[in-house]
Amino acid sequence: MRILFVVPKPWKFYFNIEEKLPPIGLAYLSAILKKRGDIVKIFDNYLFEKKNVEPIINRFKPDIVGISITSITARHGYEVAKIASNKGIITILGGPHATLMPRQAISKEYVDYVVVGEGELTIKNLMEQIENGKNEKIKGVFYKDQTYIPQDLIKNLDSLPFPAWELVNLKNYPRKSRFVNVSPVDSLNTSRGCPFNCVFCSVASVWGRNHRSFSPERIIQEILILKEKYQTKAIYFREDNFTANRKRVENFCKLMIDRKIDMSWICESRVDTLNKELLIKMKKSGCQAIYFGIESGSQKMLNYMKKGINLEQAKKILKLCKSIGIKSATSFLIGTPEETYQTVRKTVRFIIDNKPDYNWVNIYTPLPKSNLYNEILDTGWYEKYDVISGMCHLKTPKFDFNIVNSWLEKAWKEEYTIIKYWLSKLKKFNLISLKNYIQRKFFKKLK
Secondary structure (H helix, E strand, C coil): CEEEEEECCCCCCCCCCCCCCCCHHHHHHHHHHHHHCCEEEEEECCCCCCCCHHHHHHHHCCCEEEEECCCCCHHHHHHHHHHHHHCCCEEEEECHHHHHCHHHHHCCCCCCEEECCCCHHHHHHHHHHHHHCCCCCCCCEECCCCCECCCCCCCCHHHCCCCCHHHCCHHHCCCCCCCCCCCCEEEECCEECCCCCCCCCCHHHHHCCCCEECCHHHHHHHHHHHHHHHCCCEEEECCCCCCCCHHHHHHHHHHHHHCCCCCEEEEEECHHHCCHHHHHHHHHCCEEEEEEEEECCCHHHHHHCCCCCCHHHHHHHHHHHHHHCCEEEEEEEECCCCCCHHHHHHHHHHHHHHCCCEEEEEECCCCCCCHHHHHHHHHCCEECCCCCCCCCEECCCCCCHHHHHHHHHHHHHHHHHHHHHHHHHHHHCCHHHHHHHHHHHHHHHHC
């Protein structure tokens, strides 16, 4: 059969949509279908936003159009499905949004099947069902009659074929990262599932809570394919917690060092999964930067978000990264229901004090099917709700999106005013007089 996979255009909502990454998930699905003997094409409309998908469909003449949707591409994904369906083509929707909101997806008259969760096992069985005209229900598919049998999670990810990179055409993508000075930079995803309980996150609803991963040997093989065939100079492991399994990372680092593989790499991690010994091994094996979701400089907010870390852990790891020579990138999330101006200010203070090499402060947007999202819908603390994406802005009795943004601006201004004040004092006094000045002011307050 002829299968066209489509990555839809983004809808400009509340997220940064500028980053363009190859659709590695579709590359894995394509590899499975190619083994079956299917003719497969991938069209990334997220990358080529100005192109119209209909001429692609007309030229390729697919039997099936598979569309991978996220919350910010669902709107256009449904439009693509409608175009294909009107031409008599079978339509299949999958991806995170279809997994989180399958009833919405299957309710569209122009959607024939919805694949929920991991698609590698399901897509092969679904193709055989369609090809042979069978009517029995298979695992992992949400049907028009609202029936669904959960698919088994893939326990051994090494059993997956290597992605069909030849269908992606990596040269069309930026293949760069601010974290390294080399290019091309390509992405890999070597693990699935998250065992942690962050209330703002919906990853576990998509991939499950059981952390599963490629073996170190398989990761090396994936890297060498990119290095040898596509001249890759650096790898960004784009997964929620590359270091969740410490032993796996240690073995991976050992293989990189023993085999003298010259490849810079970046990963995403949690501060509670690292220590000095592991960071040293990571650096020796080529790790140049680590992206941390620290989320807040307030322990109260970390506890509320059920992040499962403490600020001392974060400070220690950021300091270790700096001393070892690994760049640190940190992400913070402000504006969840318990936020106050003071907790925002603590986050700004944490960033100033700990000096990560890069940092992002994001204002909270409720993500469908996360624990906090469900609570927000129940309480009615939201505005600008979008029916298709399921996304909205938080609006509590105390603040909304704009107020949180003003808190952030005010916090930066006030913290830097304090810094400028003390810098001005440093210019006025020598060390002895400054010491006397601080003691005089301090003891005066005590009295």
